[in-house]
Amino acid sequence: MAVNKQQCLDIAAAIIDGNPPDDETYNELARMPEQDVFAMLPGANAVREHFFGQRVHLCCILNAKSGKCAEDCAFCAQSVYAKTNVPVYPLMDGQAIQKGEQYATANRIHRFSVVTSGGRLSEKAVGRLAGAIADLPKQDLRFCASLGTLGSSDFEVLKQAGITRYHHNLETAESHFEKICTSHTYADRVKTITEAKKAGMAVCAGGIFGIGESDAQVLELGVALRRLDVDAVPVNFLIPVAGTRLEKTPGISALRCLKIIALLRYLLFDKPILVCGGRTTNLGCYHDRVFQAGASGIMTGNYLTAPGCEPSDDHRMIHELGLIAK
Template sequence: MDKQQCLDMATAIINGNPPDDATYAELARMPEQNVLDMLPGADAIREHFFGRSVHLCCILNAKSGKCGEDCAFCAQSAYARTDAQIYPLMDSEEIRKGVQYAKANRIHRFSVVTSGGRLSGKAVARLAGAMASMSNTDVRFCASLGTLGATDFEVLKRAGITRYHHNLETAESHFEKICTSHAYADRVETIRAAKRSGMRVCAGGLFGIGESDEQVLELGMALRHLDVDAVPVNFLIPVSGTRLEKIPRISALRCLKIIALLRYLLFDKPIIVCAGRTTHLGRYHDRVFQAGASGIMTGNYLTAPGRNPSDDHAMIRGLGFVPCSGN
């Protein structure tokens, strides 16, 4: 597949005629050295559905460490031997400070994230109370609290939390190589439960964990089938003491290919590049928008430093984009 074929595919998508699965499989097989041929079409799709608007989000690691899950990449897993901080659920004042940080830095969406398989009902209610007290700001709220049930989602909704984050992490065919303490199906069911409750869902994955091109496509197809509302794209930052500490880092071209492939596939969904953006792409990290990204995470990650929001705002302005203010 060459540049013109990619542009033709983009035009068809924009006109409401997405390609069949076989064509997507061909796109996924594009050699890494030819990835730049994918970008003009991906950029055109992004421009059509999202214009010059860039979604900005940030997270707060509100409960850290001692997670009983064995995810191979995670610094907070009890199975890992890392220097990640360990602390219980933050109090309401610390959570309020996180919201204030988002507001002060003109960040559209703020998410509270907690370690562990799930947060207890009592803790969910306490966190929701803290968020509800800040619901009069312009910041939209998101939460990532593990495997919750219908009652928990109702509590979050009443507190003004409009979106639930729960990544699939990787393709089903690769999942058991990454995690054995819970099943891929459990993650799917949590996404479905959140959607049944009426919440929007932010679900994507982590790349650079040994997946193939076909498995990137497999994950994208699963996200399309689940009709998630936003797709975070993370690139592994290997942490010493985890099972994936020595896995080779993927190239900047492969990162761009992953973003572009997801844009062709999930053409009308926000794609938000999160962890690993600057680590993997370096000085070229602003090319994620050419590859089809419509948003970025700014500020710190869960256990690693991120990028200063003022630098990201300057980058956005310099590229002729504007921060989004919608849902």
């Protein structure tokens, strides 16, 4: 039986009252046709407002080491298996990282993340990067890192430098993972998330959508993130890049993007959901609806290898929607 708008509102009310629905109800939400997504939005928005009010979290990233990644992720322009023209450069020095921090501060962004290509950053390089971040001011800006499959000693070094959150996406559902990546396993990603949490770091973990996954696999990924009890969930939508294995992948529709965000909000009701890569490319004129669908934050500025939105434009959008960047 299809779920209608009133049933979605009832599900939202139950979540707000501390009674999330059973698995079959989530399956019904996942099976809703994307054309019916607007029936999901009022409830998703109500859940977002209950847990996050009118606050919107802004984050940005710095691609601090680019290209020549030995992993074979099908969507990634930085893989050595992809025939792309992305910039290739080694780990940036402290001055370049400082400029990234200054950009984030000047643009009233809340969290600044340093990202590096490759399966993992070496222990020596982790120390260099941590030293650069340790020297940065720690006032209103918070720091995040995404450096691959690190171990417990690496996480301790990052913590000492003032990095409070580690980013490591699951990318997609376990049942779909081998179609996207064969150079490492889904279990490897779970292990890194587990190790980061054991080390006392907050974890930002989500995935990329529009890479051939089914609606059931979107739900499967969401359930895995709930089981891991991650602290924030980035939602990315594929921007097909020429030269990658997914270059000919059909675009994901704006309505399906909104449906994915809404489904994750119902499932991960009290977790920050941040819409990141592919926001404007895939949602187009609907990209300001991500908050109505349940997102509580967005990535602003450029992505790893593609341009994003100017922070000033995102601040203006947030203000015009009656929300608060805080």
